[in-house]
Amino acid sequence: MKNDQISIRVYIADRPYKINTSTQEEEGVRKAVKRISDKMTELKGSYQAKDVFDYLAMASLLLCTELIKKEETGGITDDEVAHQITRLETLLEDVSSSSE
Numbered sequence: 001m002k003n004d005q006i007s008i009r010v011y012i013a014d015r016p017y018k019i020n021t022s023t024q025e026e027e028g029v030r031k032a033v034k035r036i037s038d039k040m041t042e043l044k045g046s047y048q049a050k051d052v053f054d055y056l057a058m059a060s061l062l063l064c065t066e067l068i069k070k071e072e073t074g075g076i077t078d079d080e081v082a083h084q085i086t087r088l089e090t091l092l093e094d095v096s097s098s099s100e
Contacts (some may be wrong), residue, residue, distance in 0.1 A: 012036060013052045017094045032087060039063060060088050 004023045009016050010033045021029050039059035040052070049055050064085060071081045 012091060012094075013040065013056050017091070019091075019094070029087070032084075032091070035063065036060070036091070056092075060092060064088060 005020055006023055006026060007018055007020050008026060008029065009018055010030065011017070012033060019029055036056070036059050039062060040055040043049075043055045043058050043062075047055075047058070049058070067081045067084050071078060
């Protein structure tokens with residue numbers, strides 16, 4: 001199957017981001033964005049922070065922790081964890097570079 005690259009626009013912390021991804025990974029990227037947004041909303045209901053980036057950082061930390069727990073219990077492989085962490089790092093870099 002061909003691994004076509006596409007450009008999609010997603011919103012993280014109320015900011016638009018242009019993400020280049022394969023057509024095969026598009027759904028996964030969109031699910032990751034939704035999961036980050038859902039986690040941020042959950043955190044906003046439980047904690048007070050200085051700005052939206054505090055919630056974004058906490059959401060990233062909690063989601064990575066969940067991935068590591070799944071890896072340790074055999075729920076996912078090292079490669080899957082590394083892939084998800086790389087995706088989170090890319091999203092965080094995009095957020096960081098757009099806020100400068």
